Amino acid sequence: MKAVYFAWVRERIGKAEEEIAPPADVATVGELIAWLSARGDEYAHAFEKARIIRAAIDRTHVKHDAKIAGAREIAFFPPMTGG
Amino acid sequence: MATIRVQAEDFDAAAEAAALTRGRADIGAVVTFVGLCRDEGGRLAQLEIEHYPGMAEQELARVAQEAETRWPLLGATIVHRFGAIAPGAQIVLVVTASAHRGAAFAAADFLMDYLKTRAPFWKRAHRRGGGVEDWVEAKSSDSEAAARWRAGD
Numbered sequence: 001m002k003a004v005y006f007a008w009v010r011e012r013i014g015k016a017e018e019e020i021a022p023p024a025d026v027a028t029v030g031e032l033i034a035w036l037s038a039r040g041d042e043y044a045h046a047f048e049k050a051r052i053i054r055a056a057i058d059r060t061h062v063k064h065d066a067k068i069a070g071a072r073e074i075a076f077f078p079p080m081t082g083g
Numbered sequence: 084m085a086t087i088r089v090q091a092e093d094f095d096a097a098a099e100a101a102a103l104t105r106g107r108a109d110i111g112a113v114v115t116f117v118g119l120c121r122d123e124g125g126r127l128a129q130l131e132i133e134h135y136p137g138m139a140e141q142e143l144a145r146v147a148q149e150a151e152t153r154w155p156l157l158g159a160t161i162v163h164r165f166g167a168i169a170p171g172a173q174i175v176l177v178v179t180a181s182a183h184r185g186a187a188f189a190a191a192d193f194l195m196d197y198l199k200t201r202a203p204f205w206k207r208a209h210r211r212g213g214g215v216e217d218w219v220e221a222k223s224s225d226s227e228a229a230a231r232w233r234a235g236d
Contacts, residue, residue: 007205008218059138079221082204083175
């Protein structure tokens with residue numbers, strides 16, 4: 001699946017998007033955040049306040065307990081500041 | 084069916100409002116809200132607005148649909164800009180049209196509250212003199228403003 005990152009999540013990780021292949025036991029958005037956080041310091045930094053990170057699956061907002069099975073694109077970003 | 088646009092270019096609020104009412108006589112009220120790039124203390128060189136292409140449009144459309152289920156709207160337009168925005172320049176436009184002003188005012192208020200907490204846009208301030216400030220932090224007052232529309236649901 002494709003992971004996409006925005007704003008300071010993107011800057012901390014150092015890339016806007018990438019293909020990821022989490023193991024089968026990573027079932028939810030929250031578990032995916034934990035799995036990504038273990039990939040390196042830049043990910044750990046981006047997700048250090050995991051609770052405030054927002055996620056979207058295929059461009060729809062989801063909570064951290066959402067299942068990721070079947071997702072094509074998972075986005076991670078800070079709370080939104082538009083308007 | 085609302086008109087939704089996400090664009091780098093500026094917009095013409097009067098033209099957008101006129102487009103909603105052109106050729107019809109059933110609309111009794113149009114509310115136009117324009118959000119501007121505010122400079123506090125003369126320190127802002129520009130705002131940079133990042134967005135999630137595709138989802139930004141989709142989320143604005145969802146918010147507009149939600150407004151249409153709550154109020155008898157006869158038209159709605161949302162335009163949100165991205166990219167570099169100069170102090171004093173326009174950022175966001177919400178236009179609502181209805182038979183009566185109550186629905187038009189309430190729907191415009193609702194749309195702004197909801198899009199601030201749901202539409203994937205992020206602002207960053209650039210200071211005068213070349214410094215880049217950190218990303219603008221989400222305000223809890225914005226979430227509270229959005230939450231008041233859910234009270235009693």
